[in-house]
Amino acid sequence: MSHVFASLPATGGSQGLIGLWTRRAVLVLFAAIIVAALLNAFGQRSTTTTDAAPAATLSLEAPSRVRGGLFFQSLVDVVPRRAVERPRLVLADGWLEGMQVNSIEPAPSSESSRDGTTVLTWNALEAGRAMRVWFQFEVNPTNHGRRDYTLEFDDGDAPLARVKRTITVLP
Amino acid sequence: MDLVLRTVVVFLLILVVTRAVGRRELSSMEPFDLILLVVIGDLVQQGVTQSDYSVTGTVTVISTIAVLTVGTAYLSFRFRRLRPLLEGDPVVLIAGGDLVSRNVNRQRLTIEEIEAEARLQSIASLSDVDYAVLETNGRISFLQRSG
Numbered sequence: 001m002s003h004v005f006a007s008l009p010a011t012g013g014s015q016g017l018i019g020l021w022t023r024r025a026v027l028v029l030f031a032a033i034i035v036a037a038l039l040n041a042f043g044q045r046s047t048t049t050t051d052a053a054p055a056a057t058l059s060l061e062a063p064s065r066v067r068g069g070l071f072f073q074s075l076v077d078v079v080p081r082r083a084v085e086r087p088r089l090v091l092a093d094g095w096l097e098g099m100q101v102n103s104i105e106p107a108p109s110s111e112s113s114r115d116g117t118t119v120l121t122w123n124a125l126e127a128g129r130a131m132r133v134w135f136q137f138e139v140n141p142t143n144h145g146r147r148d149y150t151l152e153f154d155d156g157d158a159p160l161a162r163v164k165r166t167i168t169v170l171p
Numbered sequence: 172m173d174l175v176l177r178t179v180v181v182f183l184l185i186l187v188v189t190r191a192v193g194r195r196e197l198s199s200m201e202p203f204d205l206i207l208l209v210v211i212g213d214l215v216q217q218g219v220t221q222s223d224y225s226v227t228g229t230v231t232v233i234s235t236i237a238v239l240t241v242g243t244a245y246l247s248f249r250f251r252r253l254r255p256l257l258e259g260d261p262v263v264l265i266a267g268g269d270l271v272s273r274n275v276n277r278q279r280l281t282i283e284e285i286e287a288e289a290r291l292q293s294i295a296s297l298s299d300v301d302y303a304v305l306e307t308n309g310r311i312s313f314l315q316r317s318g
Contacts, residue, residue, distance in 0.1 A: 027241055030234035037175045037231045045172060069224030141224040170227040 042170055043067050046075075051161045056080040058153045058161035065168045068141030071102070076133040078153050080160070084125040089133065090152040090159075091118040094167050098143025102136040119154075144171045174228055177219050178235040185211065186243070190259065258307045265303035268316065278305055289313055 036042065043065035050059040062074035076089060089108075093116055108120035125131055149167040153160050192207065220228055247257045254260075262274050264285060275285070286297055288311040294300060302314040 027238065030237050033231060033234040034175055034238060037235075038172050040172055042174075042227045042231060067223055067225035067228050069222045071222065138222070170225055 040065070043168075044070060044072055046073070049163045049165055051163050053161040055082060055155075055160040056084070056153055058151065058163055060151050060163045060165060062149070062165070062167070064149075064165065065170060066139050067170050068139050068143065071136065071138050074135040074137065076135070076151065078125070078131040078133075078161075080125050080127055080129070080131075082127045084155045084160070086154075086156040087122045087125045087131065088154040088156070089120045089122075090114065090154055091120065092148040092150040093117065094147025094149040095135075095151075097147055098140040098169065100138040100140060102138060103134070104136075105134045117152075139169055143169050145169060174219070174223070174231050175235050178232050179239065181215050181219050182236060182239045185215065186257070190256075261307060262305040263302065264305055264311065265297065265300050268298070268301055270297075274305075280305070285311065 044063035044067060046061050046063050048059060048061040050057065057077075057079045059077040060074065061077075063072050066072050074095075078087065078089075080087070096118060104120070106122070108122055110121045112119045112121070122131065122133075146166050146168045149165040150163065151165070152162045188211070219232055243257055247254050262278060263271055264275050264278075264280070265271065270282070275282075282297070285303065289295075289297060289300060289303075292313055294313055294315060297303075299315050300313050301316045304312050304314075306312055
């Protein structure tokens, strides 16, 4: 009966050793993936970017990396230092390309397009009176890659503040 | 980050659930056991990945589960005191040819189920069994009477 096992090396041999170290290497790779995920390498922790311009302070809180299918929020805060007749947020193409817009609150009074960007207009703002806008999105799973997520605050067509960001949709 | 944390929480929850429901469900596939496993699988998917359709999310979750599985197995191997907690202890069902009723009842096993397990191992009757032990993997091992 023992001859059935005769072809198997009793101590594992070099093949067993290679297999053992291969398994350990794969586990180290898995552990590295976990560490990277905990460090926000795969999204989607939000970060805040602020532009304190002379005319207004514009602040954008949003994740810079997102994954397909997930919901996320972009929060915009505007504090004008002077009265703004026609407050507008100008969204770069990355804001809407391959994104499902669940809601924008408060809703803009009008929407338009300017040179490939999307322009949202609200009612007039008094100096020092803050405006906060919530954007709720869902990522289209087929929308991979890095895109321009720049946001600009305008009075009519005059830029007052600008936050330059990108958003990366991971496959 | 949230994906890793959700996976860890669900992994620990499943560990607690499988230890709490008892080991007979681990090896047998009675209708209720099947319902338990299917429902757990479905709920776990919703809780861990939620609406995530990405390959990145899948890789993260599988990596986390793999490391947790190897980690708990290593802890169980390295620290003897953790073994009863993580894997449980073997339970003697028949000792010296006598049925240990208290252990059998605690594991919610019936004589018919033990007899069925014995037949699967080509043992015709429990009267031929000297010792029967419910192992930590949910299987029953039998030691037949000599002679």
